Amino acid sequence: MSIEVDSVVKQYGAQKALNSVSFKIKTGEIVGFLGxxxxxxxxxxxxITTYVEPxxxxxxxxxxxxxxxxxxVKKSVGYLPEHNPLYLDFYVKEYLKFHADIHGVGKERIKEVIDQVGLIDIKGKKIGQLSKGYxxxxxxAAALLHDPEVLIxxxxxxxxxxNQLRDIRDLIKKIGKSKTILLSTHIMQExxxxxxxxxxxxxxxxxADEKLDDLLTGQFQTIQIEFDKKVDEEIIKKLPYLKQISNLEGNVWSLGFETEEDMRAKVFDFTVHNGFRALQLNQRVTSLEALFQNLTN
Known part of the structure; x- marks a missing residue:
């Protein structure tokens, strides 16, 4: 395994930031770390990057x-923190040479990385002149210079x-074929x-810790229903397996259920039993965003 985290606790005074966290990531996996x-x-x-001790x-x-x-560990890891620390007065090639000297890698590796991440056209510019994407x-590029096995x-x-999103996404996917990548983001589509x-x-x-496909085709399902009249939320909450409820507008509700059973028939029978009708009832494909909201609310 490239990364093994076993029962990690991190305490800041009375506050516990991590509570017995465990997971393993193997080479060739690109894992989204969300929260x-x-x-x-x-x-x-x-x-993981040794900046903080558990x-x-x-x-x-x-x-x-x-x-x-x-x-x-530091030799094995390339780390791109949230607030990318760059020396804005450095030229791109100068900045990468600075990092290359730290890691003891040669000029050929600088050229390889510049080509790999698409910096050829701007390698002679100052970092302060570059767009956010560049x-x-x-x-x-700095994180990749020493050819680490793991990227954080x-x-x-x-x-x-x-456009920048697409370019960086494609680059990460390409790099992830031969390395282990753990990435944090708030953009579920990414x-x-x-x-x-x-x-x-x-x-x-x-x-949650699952393959993305398994997570999206698992037990959580969302049903959108429109009632023929106003329905009290407390009545709807009597439905079995209900984990999420939201009034979209008027008499239209979004209901999230955690079960492998198809809940459409049960919801339809529930409306009849309680004396109202379903004007429309649709099962929606569960999105990662809906799962995220369900698991973190």
Missing amino acids: PNGAGKSTMMKI SKGSVFVNGFSTENQGLH RQRVGL LDEPTTGLDP VEAMCDRVIIINKGNIV
Whole structure:
């Protein structure tokens, strides 16, 4: 396994940021690490990259312990933090040479990375002159210079326009064929487009860890229904397996159920039994966004 996290706890005084978190990621996986603000995502990423020590538990990257083999871990990991720290007065090639010297890699590797992430046309420009998309590419290039086996990307697509999003997404997918990638983002469409697997964390606890396809075709289903008259929410809440309820407008409701059973017949029978009619009843394909809301609310 490229990343092994075992029963990690991180405590800041009385506040527990991570509560016995465990997961494993193997080579060739692109894993989306999701959660609301303050859920513990960035803390976990900083622990994996040795910037923060866990209060309890253990983390191994490529077989190296973050506790006592930190230098080996750093050699194995490329890290692009949420706020990409760049020296704006540096020229692109100058900045990458600075990083290459730190890692002890030669000029040929700089050329390879510049070509890999699409920086050829702007390698002679100052970083401060670049767009947000190109700055992200520079940060990604710096993370790739020492050819790490593992990439940790914290919000790599934040602030990018649609064209930049597509370019960075395609680049990450290409890199992910030979490396392990753990990425955090709030853009669910990007997770669906890039990731093989999703880990969702909420209040320091893992609430989901599944292949993306399995997660989207699993037990959670959403039904949209329009009643013929006003219905009290407390009556609707009597439906079995109901996990999410939302009044969209007027007498139209969105109902989320957690069960493998197709709930359309049960919802129809429920309306008849309670003395009202369903004017329309549709089962919607569950989106990652709906699952995320269900698991983190």
